[in-house]
Amino acid sequence: MTDIREFMTSWAPGDGSSMIAWSNRKKESLRGTATGKRKPPDLRPFDLIKAPHQSVGLLANPDMRVSVDSAAGPAPIFHRNIDFDTVIVQFAGNCRVENEMSVEQLAAGEVLLIPRGIAHRSIGDANALRMIVHLKSPVTQHMGEELCTSRTQFDIRRVGGPDYSAAAAAKPQTGAVIEKMFVWDEDPADAVQVRRVAEELIGVTSTEREKKLSAVKKLRPFDLFTDITGRKGPGPKVMSSAFSLMEVYNTVGEQFAFHRALDSEEFGLQFMGVNTNMSEFEEGRVMSPGDWFLIPLGIAHSVKDCKPDFRRMVLYSRFPFEVLAKPSMHAHESRFEVRENVLEPAPWHSEARELAAAGA
Numbered sequence: 001m002t003d004i005r006e007f008m009t010s011w012a013p014g015d016g017s018s019m020i021a022w023s024n025r026k027k028e029s030l031r032g033t034a035t036g037k038r039k040p041p042d043l044r045p046f047d048l049i050k051a052p053h054q055s056v057g058l059l060a061n062p063d064m065r066v067s068v069d070s071a072a073g074p075a076p077i078f079h080r081n082i083d084f085d086t087v088i089v090q091f092a093g094n095c096r097v098e099n100e101m102s103v104e105q106l107a108a109g110e111v112l113l114i115p116r117g118i119a120h121r122s123i124g125d126a127n128a129l130r131m132i133v134h135l136k137s138p139v140t141q142h143m144g145e146e147l148c149t150s151r152t153q154f155d156i157r158r159v160g161g162p163d164y165s166a167a168a169a170a171k172p173q174t175g176a177v178i179e180k181m182f183v184w185d186e187d188p189a190d191a192v193q194v195r196r197v198a199e200e201l202i203g204v205t206s207t208e209r210e211k212k213l214s215a216v217k218k219l220r221p222f223d224l225f226t227d228i229t230g231r232k233g234p235g236p237k238v239m240s241s242a243f244s245l246m247e248v249y250n251t252v253g254e255q256f257a258f259h260r261a262l263d264s265e266e267f268g269l270q271f272m273g274v275n276t277n278m279s280e281f282e283e284g285r286v287m288s289p290g291d292w293f294l295i296p297l298g299i300a301h302s303v304k305d306c307k308p309d310f311r312r313m314v315l316y317s318r319f320p321f322e323v324l325a326k327p328s329m330h331a332h333e334s335r336f337e338v339r340e341n342v343l344e345p346a347p348w349h350s351e352a353r354e355l356a357a358a359g360a
């Protein structure tokens with residue numbers, strides 16, 4: 001039997017988890033020892049997508065809704081999300097997001113925060129795949145460019161996926177367009193539709209009366225690391241609200257302890273690297289780029305076999321999730337090859353390689 005520590009957390013608004021207790025456990029007792037209906041299904045989110053600009057719901061709770069989509073080609077409408085914020089996580093490909101405050105180019109590994117009330121549409125290349133997070137409670141804090149320690153580009157190739165090049169070749173509509181207004185508690189099928197002119201919805205809005213300032217923020221989460229994660233505390237915070245938190249991880253080797261959360265659930269998107277998730281529900285689950293996991297309330301979990309290329313995004317929510325998708329919905333069986341091009345390295349890049357060489 002192998003000794004391992006476990007840390008148990010509660011929820012602290014704006015800060016995410018707060019410590020409650022440390023325990024001394026045996027690792028074998030925390031791996032695959034639980035059964036129950038709350039065991040989440042194994043999903044490959046991007047293989048659930050059936051057509052461009054048709055999002056597929058993954059998770060929902062009273063504060064957060066998570067979906068995935070392909071943004072190949074122009075979106076057929078402008079979205080105006082009235083009473084919730086939108087976070088676009090670009091996983092693969094490139095995408096232009098035209099919105100009332102700006103026009104943003106999103107590359108793989110970048111995140112766009114669009115505050116509530118701001119109309120937007122996306123126009124992506126054939127490979128553009130995203131995770132979309134809608135937040136009822138407003139984002140109150142997000143990382144700034146000044147906190148980035150490195151500059152990284154990602155090249156992500158999908159192997160075995162559908163060909164969306166025909167959709168991507170279409171030109172975005174100019175002139176008359178439709179805007180749909182989405183309200184959190186309204187069935188999207190009942191969304192109000194408004195006749196607009198495309199040019200009147202792009203770059204026309206500012207947070208200031210007299211000068212041009214945009215509240216739409218592009219973030220580079222994987223350039224935010226100051227250290228190797230998984231050795232003591234949590235990863236760097238990308239953004240947070242009263243009931244949610246986004247963090248990123250670059251762990252090498254094995255996480256120092258198991259985590260058990262009493263007042264929050266977490267889910268993660270494996271961005272790069274192959275590793276093994278462990279939890280009371282799973283003795284070991286191999287995670288590859290594009291894979292996704294959910295840790296239900298109260299379930300102890302950890303990760304091992306992380307190489308220097310480990311890049312993972314984790315979102316925490318104060319409320320338990322309903323899982324909206326199931327394995328029978330997979331439409332494809334694809335995998336992703338990810339290459340990282342570090343244009344400006346940070347000290348942790350070489351430290352990660354040294355740790356791995358030393359057998360961390």
Ligand SMILES: [Fe+2]
Pocket residue numbers: 259260266301
């Ligand atoms: Fe955790």
